[in-house]
Amino acid sequence: MKFTIESIMKQSTKFLRVYGFERPRHESVLIIKNNLKKSYEDIVTSKDVKISLQARNKILENLFQRLKGKPLSKIYGxxxxxxxxxxxxxxxxxxxxxxxxxxxxxxxxxxxxxxxxxxxxxxxxxxxxxxxxxxxxxxxxxxxxxxxxxxxxxxxxxxxxxxxxxxxxxxxxxxxxxxxxxxxxxxxxxxxxxxxxxxxxxxxxxxxxxxxxxxxxxxxxxxxxxxxxxxxxxxxxxxxxxxxxxxxxxxxxxxxxxxxxxxxxxxxxxxxxxxxxxxxxxxxxxxxxx
Ligand SMILES: C[S@@+](CC[C@H](N)C(=O)[O-])C[C@H]1O[C@@H](n2cnc3c(N)ncnc32)[C@H](O)[C@@H]1O
The missing domain is CATH 3.40.50.150 (Vaccinia Virus protein VP39)
Structure with a gap:
């Protein structure tokens, strides 16, 4: 299965919304951007860009840390x-x-x-x-x-x-x-x-x-x-x-x-x-x- 920025963004935004985060899409972009080492603008404008399985797994790992309440600052230092x-x-x-x-x-x-x-x-x-x-x-x-x-x-x-x-x-x-x-x-x-x-x-x-x-x-x-x-x-x-x-x-x-x-x-x-x-x-x- 191929993963794109768009597909992982949809998935993580959905999780964050279900868990009651106030700005689920914004937080998704931040998590993806930090992992892919790209700018915020790059992430929102490059939806069809493919990402590796390894990158996707890392994004999901960080997403689950965030769902447990860990601040992004503590995840990314x-x-x-x-x-x-x-x-x-x-x-x-x-x-x-x-x-x-x-x-x-x-x-x-x-x-x-x-x-x-x-x-x-x-x-x-x-x-x-x-x-x-x-x-x-x-x-x-x-x-x-x-x-x-x-x-x-x-x-x-x-x-x-x-x-x-x-x-x-x-x-x-x-x-x-x-x-x-x-x-x-x-x-x-x-x-x-x-x-x-x-x-x-x-x-x-x-x-x-x-x-x-x-x-x-x-x-x-x-x-x-x-x-x-x-x-x-x-x-x-x-x-x-x-x-x-x-x-x-x-x-x-x-x-x-x-x-x-x-x-x-x-x-x-x-x-x-x-x-x-x-x-x-x-x-x-x-x-x-x-
Ligand atoms: C509220 S934090 C402030 C950290 C930083 N100045 C800031 O504003 O983000 C309080 C700091 O006081 C330090 N601290 C606590 N007890 C202390 C003590 N007995 N002597 C010196 N520093 C102490 C803690 O390690 C912590 O870094």
């Missing part, structure tokens, strides 16, 4: 963030669109920045998508030196691949560290999208989130554990008048404010995401001596 493609894996959180807000906030804060040199620390860097994006967005006018830290060695391996991909190996340093344990320098900006999900909420998240590593999501019974750890340790690593920029979960603003104000930080900004949820907060550390 790539995810878009701020219009760039980042390498991801089972060991990294898939970059989320709402996290792009951290990049926007940092860009805004740095609009009137007087110094031409800045040190930035990314706590829980994962794929390094945030720190790489900030660096690439600002590199033309600011001399950025950055550090990404993470407790997960495997996540750091993916971060390293992304540094190489974006040619930032010399500008961004990676450190394996449990919060600030293995760190001894100070930074102008500290950014973090830490784990912030309550243990009891883990099973209520969407199917796709179940494919993210637990260590990137879970933050104790209250979902606030990471913020306590960061607030407790960050003052030793932040310069006078330095900023800390954090992503927070839905409904966590009041508690996170309390945690940081107890450690001598003052909130200077909060930003909502596209759903109207308070998502990014900025604190400044005020102290008398450096």
């Amino acid at each position: 790539l995810k878009e963030f701020y219009s760039r493609q980042f390498i991801t894996s089972e060991e990294t959180l898939d970059p989320r669109p709402e996290t792009e807000l951290i990049v926007d906030v940092v860009k805004d804060l740095l609009k009137g920045y007087k110094k031409n040199k800045i040190n930035i620390l990314d706590v829980g860097t994962g794929s390094a998508c945030i720190i790489i994006t900030i660096t690439l967005e600002l590199i033309s006018r600011i001399n950025i030196k950055a550090t990404g830290l993470d407790i997960s060695r495997k996540a750091l391996q993916i971060a390293r691949k992304n540094l190489i991909k974006f040619n930032l190996n010399k500008r961004i340093n990676l450190i394996k560290s449990n919060w600030f344990e293995s760190l001894d320098n100070k930074f102008d900006f500290v950014i973090s999208n830490p784990p912030y999900i309550k243990i009891n909420d883990l099973n209520n998240l969407g199917k796709e989130v179940q494919f993210d590593p637990l260590i990137s999501l879970e933050a104790g019974l209250t979902g606030l554990r990471s913020y306590f750890e960061i607030a407790k340790g960050v003052h030793k690593h932040i310069k006078k008048d330095g900023f800390i920029i954090l992503e927070i979960g839905k409904g966590q603003l009041k508690e996170v404010d309390k945690i940081f104000s107890n450690q001598g930080f003052r909130r200077i900004l909060k930003e909502k995401d596209l759903q109207g949820i308070d998502r990014v907060v900025v604190y400044q550390y005020k102290r008398t001596k450096t």
Whole structure:
């Protein structure tokens, strides 16, 4: 039997529709395109092109992974963030669109920045998508030196691949560290999208989130554990008048404010995401001596 792009597309679209996927045809095209290493346009315009049995089997294998809820980013190891493609894996959180807000906030804060040199620390860097994006967005006018830290060695391996991909190996340093344990320098900006999900909420998240590593999501019974750890340790690593920029979960603003104000930080900004949820907060550390 001969297989064409059209026949496999029909088959996979039907499966995806039966399983309740919102955009079955679109997802079919993505699966086929990734396997045949062709563009989206090539797939939709080359319906009669024949494909080998081997390619068809691989497409079906990926289709069945997708039907079980595995995100395409986890199947193909790539995810878009701020219009760039980042390498991801089972060991990294898939970059989320709402996290792009951290990049926007940092860009805004740095609009009137007087110094031409800045040190930035990314706590829980994962794929390094945030720190790489900030660096690439600002590199033309600011001399950025950055550090990404993470407790997960495997996540750091993916971060390293992304540094190489974006040619930032010399500008961004990676450190394996449990919060600030293995760190001894100070930074102008500290950014973090830490784990912030309550243990009891883990099973209520969407199917796709179940494919993210637990260590990137879970933050104790209250979902606030990471913020306590960061607030407790960050003052030793932040310069006078330095900023800390954090992503927070839905409904966590009041508690996170309390945690940081107890450690001598003052909130200077909060930003909502596209759903109207308070998502990014900025604190400044005020102290008398450096
Ligand atoms: C929500 S993910 C964020 C990943 C990435 N920054 C992003 O926004 O896509 C949180 C990250 O924190 C890391 N992490 C969890 N516990 C940590 C700890 N004790 N010390 C350092 N990093 C930790 C996880 O491995 C994970 O990469």
